[in-house]
Amino acid sequence: MSVNAPNDNVLELKGLKVRFDTYEGLVKALEGVNFNIKSKETFGIVGETGCGKSVTAKSIMRLISSPGKITDGEILFKRENNGVIDILELSDKEVREIRGDEISMIFQEPGEALNPVYTTGYQLKEAILSHQSNEFLKEIKNEIEREIEEEDSYIKKKLLNTQIKLIKRNIKKEDSRLTKYLSKIPLINGYKDKLSEKAKEKAINLLEDVELSEPEEIYKNYPHELSGGQKQRVIIAMALSSEPTLLTADEPTSSLDVSIQSKILSLLDELKEEHNLSILYITHNLGVVAQICDRVGVMYSGRIVEIANVNDIFENPLHPYTISLIEAIPSSEKEELNPIGGVVPNLVNPPSGCRFHPRCPRANERCKKKRPSLKELEKDHWVECYHSGDKDGELN
Amino acid sequence: MDLRDYIIRRLLLLIPVLFGITLLIFAVLMLFSPSQRAAVYATSPKALKNIDVIIQKYGLNEPIYVQYFTWLKQVLSGNLGFSQIASRPVLEAILDKLPATFELALFSAPLILIPGFYLGTVAATHKDKLVDQFSRVLAIVGWSLPTFWLGLILLMFFSGILPTGRLSNQAVLLKQSEAFTVYTGMNTVDALLNGKFWMFFDAVQHLILPAVTLAVVSMAALMRIMRSSMLEELRAKYVTTARAKGLKEETVINKHARRNALISPVTTATWMVALLFNGVAVVEIIFNYKGIGWLFIRSAQQLDIATVLGFSLFNGLIIMLFNLLADILYAYLDPRINY
Numbered sequence: 001m002s003v004n005a006p007n008d009n010v011l012e013l014k015g016l017k018v019r020f021d022t023y024e025g026l027v028k029a030l031e032g033v034n035f036n037i038k039s040k041e042t043f044g045i046v047g048e049t050g051c052g053k054s055v056t057a058k059s060i061m062r063l064i065s066s067p068g069k070i071t072d073g074e075i076l077f078k079r080e081n082n083g084v085i086d087i088l089e090l091s092d093k094e095v096r097e098i099r100g101d102e103i104s105m106i107f108q109e110p111g112e113a114l115n116p117v118y119t120t121g122y123q124l125k126e127a128i129l130s131h132q133s134n135e136f137l138k139e140i141k142n143e144i145e146r147e148i149e150e151e152d153s154y155i156k157k158k159l160l161n162t163q164i165k166l167i168k169r170n171i172k173k174e175d176s177r178l179t180k181y182l183s184k185i186p187l188i189n190g191y192k193d194k195l196s197e198k199a200k201e202k203a204i205n206l207l208e209d210v211e212l213s214e215p216e217e218i219y220k221n222y223p224h225e226l227s228g229g230q231k232q233r234v235i236i237a238m239a240l241s242s243e244p245t246l247l248t249a250d251e252p253t254s255s256l257d258v259s260i261q262s263k264i265l266s267l268l269d270e271l272k273e274e275h276n277l278s279i280l281y282i283t284h285n286l287g288v289v290a291q292i293c294d295r296v297g298v299m300y301s302g303r304i305v306e307i308a309n310v311n312d313i314f315e316n317p318l319h320p321y322t323i324s325l326i327e328a329i330p331s332s333e334k335e336e337l338n339p340i341g342g343v344v345p346n347l348v349n350p351p352s353g354c355r356f357h358p359r360c361p362r363a364n365e366r367c368k369k370k371r372p373s374l375k376e377l378e379k380d381h382w383v384e385c386y387h388s389g390d391k392d393g394e395l396n
Numbered sequence: 397m398d399l400r401d402y403i404i405r406r407l408l409l410l411i412p413v414l415f416g417i418t419l420l421i422f423a424v425l426m427l428f429s430p431s432q433r434a435a436v437y438a439t440s441p442k443a444l445k446n447i448d449v450i451i452q453k454y455g456l457n458e459p460i461y462v463q464y465f466t467w468l469k470q471v472l473s474g475n476l477g478f479s480q481i482a483s484r485p486v487l488e489a490i491l492d493k494l495p496a497t498f499e500l501a502l503f504s505a506p507l508i509l510i511p512g513f514y515l516g517t518v519a520a521t522h523k524d525k526l527v528d529q530f531s532r533v534l535a536i537v538g539w540s541l542p543t544f545w546l547g548l549i550l551l552m553f554f555s556g557i558l559p560t561g562r563l564s565n566q567a568v569l570l571k572q573s574e575a576f577t578v579y580t581g582m583n584t585v586d587a588l589l590n591g592k593f594w595m596f597f598d599a600v601q602h603l604i605l606p607a608v609t610l611a612v613v614s615m616a617a618l619m620r621i622m623r624s625s626m627l628e629e630l631r632a633k634y635v636t637t638a639r640a641k642g643l644k645e646e647t648v649i650n651k652h653a654r655r656n657a658l659i660s661p662v663t664t665a666t667w668m669v670a671l672l673f674n675g676v677a678v679v680e681i682i683f684n685y686k687g688i689g690w691l692f693i694r695s696a697q698q699l700d701i702a703t704v705l706g707f708s709l710f711n712g713l714i715i716m717l718f719n720l721l722a723d724i725l726y727a728y729l730d731p732r733i734n735y
């Protein structure tokens with residue numbers, strides 16, 4: 001399954017297509033998305049609402065659920081051991097091993113991303129233990145082995161030995177009924193308390209890492225007892241719990257106050273340095289892009305239509321859509337995308353050819369007939385438009 | 397914990413509610429003439445023969461508020477009047493029939509709750525699959541059968557296989573013998589406590605038809621409610637978060653989605669069970685199962701005012717207690733509730 005890739009891409013999407021089978025018809029949400037994220041860079045995706053940003057992010061972890069389906073493409077991911085895999089070819093179990101471990105995700109609305117009936121502590125511990133329980137169990141096993149040596153009582157020794165057997169079964173992931181029931185018996189499930197203790201310790205550390213004051217308190221709180229900013233920090237802590245290589249952040253700040261937004265952004269920046277993260281940052285705020293991204297992909301109606309370094313996007317936008325986005329930025333501090341002329345295309349019956357042609361000032365017959373492909377017009381500057389190479393338009 | 401304070405506060409709140417219930421019942425009582433009302437105060441058939449004495453003694457011609465307090469005092473001291481139907485004091489008559497209804501409720505409730513919650517969850521996680529279609533058919537059938545009709549059909553199909561009544565003659569004899577101690581009045585429980593297993597099975601056989609009849613409609617309703625609640629929760633964002641952590645689908649469904657999905661159906665389920673404890677007259681009559689529902693219908697037919705009012709008081713009490721239970725469960729399940 002390994003594919004040779006002589007580059008430093010952490011992630012590469014090739015021709016990703018996603019469909020939603022709805023009552024209104026087949027929603028062609030992603031229509032061949034291509035981009036790559038290099039190691040330790042922050043790659044941004046910008047675009048209007050409904051263009052497919054969240055769907056792209058979810059696809060990477062195979063989190064698209066019914067009625068959605070990934071119908072085509074490849075998602076190449078470089079694992080921690082440097083082997084490259086296509087996430088779409090993995091079994092469900094293999095995907096679970098990557099989710100939350102090597103790739104993590106921060107969601108659009110922190111208010112709804114945490115389960116309201118469990119404490120933050122519970123949810124953090126769950127994230128930690130879903131990938132690190134073996135590490136902890138091994139530590140505990142060693143501790144218990146030491147205890148056994150010092151123990152004189154025959155019965156206690158026997159009990160501790162039983163614990164070790166159970167731990168070994170757990171490490172081997174033998175989820176048999178027997179293990180399940182045995183680990184409910186008092187006297188011999190002492191290791192579970194230790195496991196929970198260790199997870200709690202780590203959880204508190206994580207809460208400190210995301211600069212939450214009073215982590216002990218927050219650990220005990222339910223989500224509704226926290227502010228939006230606090231919740232988002234908890235979610236970030238959760239995402240970082242097992243040192244991922246790639247962090248996907250889907251508009252993590254759009255529902256927060258401006259002042260909290262910038263704090264979260266700088267926190268992400270710090271954490272990125274600390275943990276050697278690569279970040280996929282999704283937003284519709286060009287100001288945020290300018291602040292934290294290294295490279296940007298501009299998304300329009302299920303396609304990435306332009307990819308370039310941040311500076312090039314702002315100084316030398318080539319795609320007519322990007323140009324109109326940048327022109328639409330008001331000169332004031334507020335840098336939310338202003339709506340540009342025309343309407344967002346219907347994804348059940350999208351426009352033929354280039355999906356942007358109905359709104360494009362330069363569109364001609366050819367744009368209506370056939371979609372252009374993504375081309376590297378300048379170094380590291382990719383554009384999907386017939387007219388971008390020459391300003392008048394018929395060359396490509 | 398806060399929950400305990402909440403429970404105590406709610407228990408105290410029961411006092412004014414109870415007061416309200418007695419007012420309502422008293423208002424109904426006042427619709428009758430003094431001589432009709434006399435039965436509500438009588439303690440023996442002998443007393444009933446001297447209605448004038450009762451009217452005098454309890455001041456049934458006095459102003460209403462005076463009468464209310466006289467009546468309330470009687471009620472609080474446990475005198476609910478004399479039941480002509482049962483030829484014994486109302487309280488005794490109700491307490492005598494109560495275990496039968498409770499026993500039936502205790503057998504019927506799991507038949508509502510377990511398949512209701514379980515099938516609802518499975519139908520949601522297998523939406524539009526075979527199990528879901530099956531649950532849909534079951535729900536439609538369950539709903540469209542009026543309870544009395546279902547009862548009659550079952551009675552027809554199983555007559556000769558499953559008996560009606562509460563016990564066979566043989567078991568009744570045992571129950572009345574010296575050797576048998578009645579602890580609870582619930583035959584299954586008493587049989588086990590006396591170590592008479594054959595009597596236990598005898599009692600269970602008698603319970604099957606009424607318990608199933610009682611359960612079907614509520615079970616079908618609960619199943620659909622649970623299904624839609626679960627479907628809604630499965631779409632929630634925190635479910636995606638849980639999946640994104642790398643949790644097993646089983647954990648995502650059982651720990652995350654279902655725990656939230658339970659919150660509102662639990663209230664409905666509590667109400668369904670409360671109704672069982674009040675005695676479902678139709679079922680008790682069809683299967684000749686003599687519980688309080690049966691007693692109520694008999695007394696209503698004969699306009700036995702004392703029994704009917706005593707029954708209403710009991711009903712109010714049960715509803716109130718289950719309402720409290722529902723609120724406590726809700727507060728327990730949903731940490732967002734401010735108590």
Ligand SMILES: Nc1ncnc2c1ncn2[C@@H]1O[C@H](COP(=O)(O)OP(=O)(O)OP(=O)(O)O)[C@@H](O)[C@H]1O
Binds near residue numbers: 068
């Ligand atoms: N569950 C779904 N069922 C049907 N269509 C869906 C579903 N989820 C997404 N889509 C479709 O996919 C398209 C892309 O959605 P997506 O959520 O990725 O947009 P977005 O770019 O993240 O927008 P926003 O900025 O509002 O978050 C939408 O137009 C929507 O119609």
Ligand SMILES: [Mg+2]
Binds near residue numbers: 053054055108250
């Ligand atoms: Mg989105």
